[in-house]
Amino acid sequence: GENVEQHPSTLSVQEGDSAVIKCTYSDSASNYFPWYKQELGKRPQLIIDIRSNVGEKKDQRIAVTLNKTAKHFSLHITETQPEDSAVYFCAARRYYGGSQGNLIFGKGTKLSVKP
Amino acid sequence: GAVVSQHPSRVICKSGTSVKIECRSLDFQATTMFWYRQFPKKSLMLMATSNEGSKATYEQGVEKDKFLINHASLTLSTLTVTSAHPEDSSFYICSARRVGSSDEQYFGPGTRLTVT
Numbered sequence: 001g002e003n004v005e006q007h008p009s010t011l012s013v014q015e016g017d018s019a020v021i022k023c024t025y026s027d028s029a030s031n032y033f034p035w036y037k038q039e040l041g042k043r044p045q046l047i048i049d050i051r052s053n054v055g056e057k058k059d060q061r062i063a064v065t066l067n068k069t070a071k072h073f074s075l076h077i078t079e080t081q082p083e084d085s086a087v088y089f090c091a092a093r094r095y096y097g098g099s100q101g102n103l104i105f106g107k108g109t110k111l112s113v114k115p
Numbered sequence: 116g117a118v119v120s121q122h123p124s125r126v127i128c129k130s131g132t133s134v135k136i137e138c139r140s141l142d143f144q145a146t147t148m149f150w151y152r153q154f155p156k157k158s159l160m161l162m163a164t165s166n167e168g169s170k171a172t173y174e175q176g177v178e179k180d181k182f183l184i185n186h187a188s189l190t191l192s193t194l195t196v197t198s199a200h201p202e203d204s205s206f207y208i209c210s211a212r213r214v215g216s217s218d219e220q221y222f223g224p225g226t227r228l229t230v231t
Contacts, residue, residue, distance in 0.1 A: 032218045043208065043222040089158060102149065103220060107158045
């Protein structure tokens with residue numbers, strides 16, 4: 001089955017700096033990779049996702065890159081702000097055409113942005 | 116769009132009793148709903164996948180007789196924790212996948228269960 005590793009587990013940056021979170025996956029058939037942001041006591045919110053036919057996707061200060069050969073994908077946050085502080089989860093999903101797979105989550109990264 | 120609600124948000128029950136948690140997709144139809152369990156400062160652990168009108172698929176190690184899942188309609192799935200024990204105390208979160216979508220999942224706000 002799929003296994004997703006996420007690093008680092010905690011990340012502290014100064015406001016305005018960039019933050020990078022990396023994930024690796026084991027199942028080469030996985031084809032969908034979302035990133036979720038979870039604030040304390042709240043639901044995970046989808047912030048960006050990428051599919052296996054794309055190498056990079058950007059949405060304002062957030063970008064995700066995917067390297068299918070190496071089976072890793074990364075979240076990049078630029079110009080970080082204190083409100084970016086949260087736990088970020090990566091996930092990978094395999095699609096079985098006609099029978100849809102499940103999201104497998106990484107262990108999460110607690111990002112702290114210091115003013 | 117794509118709002119998922121859960122009820123209740125918090126519940127305290129005594130050992131041995133059962134508690135039901137509801138998950139609703141408010142503005143879309145969901146063929147598939149997922150139930151997760153999350154321990155403090157930990158990741159989301161998939162418990163089961165629920166498809167409308169059919170039996171849920173449980174992950175390895177999850178007792179299907181203890182965690183009863185019903186997905187009676189395209190907008191409602193329920194999780195019943197039967198004969199609850201203190202070790203069942205946790206944060207339970209559901210998510211829903213929209214009909215016609217193969218990818219995006221939207222999460223509910225979660226239910227904090229405390230078993231005394």
